Amino acid sequence: MxxxxxxxxxxxxxxxxxxxxxxxxxxxxxxxxxxxxxxxxxxxxxxxxxxxxxxxxxxxxxxxxxxxxxxxxxxxxxxxxxxxxxxxxxxxxxxxxxxxxxxxxxxxxxxxxxxxxxxxYAVSPVMGASQIRREPGRGNIYPVQFFLPGYQLVFVRMLAGAFFDKAAIIEEALLALAKQVVRGDPVRGMPAAEDAQAFARRMVTLAGPRFTSAGEAAW
Known part of the structure; x- marks a missing residue:
C-alpha cells in the first residue's frame, strides 16, 4: 500500500x-x-x-x-x-x-x-544498593533485569504507551497473579504453596482499594 x-x-x-x-x-x-x-x-x-x-x-x-x-x-x-x-x-x-x-x-x-x-553503556551504573529507593506504602523498590520474549515486550510497551512505564504494567500483571493465587486457582497447573498464598494476600492488601473490584471484596 x-x-x-x-x-x-x-x-x-x-x-x-x-x-x-x-x-x-x-x-x-x-x-x-x-x-x-x-x-x-x-x-x-x-x-x-x-x-x-x-x-x-x-x-x-x-x-x-x-x-x-x-x-x-x-x-x-x-x-x-x-x-x-x-x-x-x-x-x-x-x-x-x-x-x-x-x-x-x-x-x-x-x-x-x-x-x-x-x-x-558507558554511564550505566552497576545495579547495587545505591539504586534502591523507598516509597511510602510500597517499601523498598529494587532494580531488576530480566528477559522477555519479543511479543511480550511489545505487548507491555503497547499497554504502557504514553501514560505508564513498563514497571507499572508488570506490577499490574503480578498483582493479577496474586489475586489468582488468593482465589485458590492453580498457577501453571500447580497449586500455590501456603507461604505463597499468604504473601499473595499481603500483596493484594497492600495494593489497596483501587485494585479491588466489588466482586473481589469478599477475599
Whole structure:
C-alpha cells in the first residue's frame, strides 16, 4: 500500500514486522526518545538504507517475512520509497524483504543510535544498593533485569504507551497473579504453596482499594 510521488512528497509505505524486529525497534525508540514506533522506523529507513547500500547486499543478513508478521503503515519521503524499490530490483528481493532487512540488521543502525547506545553503556551504573529507593506504602523498590520474549515486550510497551512505564504494567500483571493465587486457582497447573498464598494476600492488601473490584471484596 503506497502512493506514487517524487521529490520530498510523503507517501504511505506498508512495513511488515515480526515480533523480534518490533521489540528491537521499540527498544531503539525508547533509547532515542521517539514519540512512537513510526518515528523509529522512519529514521531507520531514511538512514539505515544508506548504510545498507554502502555495506552492500553481501554484508546484510536477509530477513524473511514471517507468516505472522504484523503490518505497520508509515509515512516516508517518496525518494526513500523509490530507493527501496531500486534496491529491491538490484538485489533481487521483494521490497518487503529489503525493508525488513534494513530494520533488523545491526549494521543498518543510524549513527545517532550507535552513539547513543555507546553513551548509555558507558554511564550505566552497576545495579547495587545505591539504586534502591523507598516509597511510602510500597517499601523498598529494587532494580531488576530480566528477559522477555519479543511479543511480550511489545505487548507491555503497547499497554504502557504514553501514560505508564513498563514497571507499572508488570506490577499490574503480578498483582493479577496474586489475586489468582488468593482465589485458590492453580498457577501453571500447580497449586500455590501456603507461604505463597499468604504473601499473595499481603500483596493484594497492600495494593489497596483501587485494585479491588466489588466482586473481589469478599477475599
Amino acid at each position: 503506497d502512493s506514487k510521488g517524487g521529490g520530498d512528497k510523503q507517501v504511505q509505505l506498508s512495513v511488515r514486522l515480526d515480533d523480534e524486529t518490533m521489540a528491537a525497534l521499540h527498544q531503539e525508540g525508547e533509547l532515542m526518545g521517539d514519540c512512537d514506533i513510526e518515528q523509529t522506523v522512519q529514521r531507520r529507513l531514511a538512514e539505515g538504507l544508506l548504510m545498507a547500500i554502502v555495506m552492500g547486499a553481501k554484508e546484510l543478513v536477509w530477513r524473511p517475512i514471517h507468516r505472522d508478521s504484523g503490518t505497520l503503515v508509515v509515512s516516508v519521503p517518496a525518494a526513500v520509497r523509490d530507493e527501496l524499490d531500486h534496491c529491491a530490483e538490484t538485489w533481487g528481493y521483494d521490497r518487503d524483504v529489503v525493508v525488513a532487512t534494513v530494520l533488523s540488521n545491526s549494521i543498518c543502525k543510524p549513527m545517532a543510535v550507535v552513539a547513543r547506545e555507546g553513551r548509555s
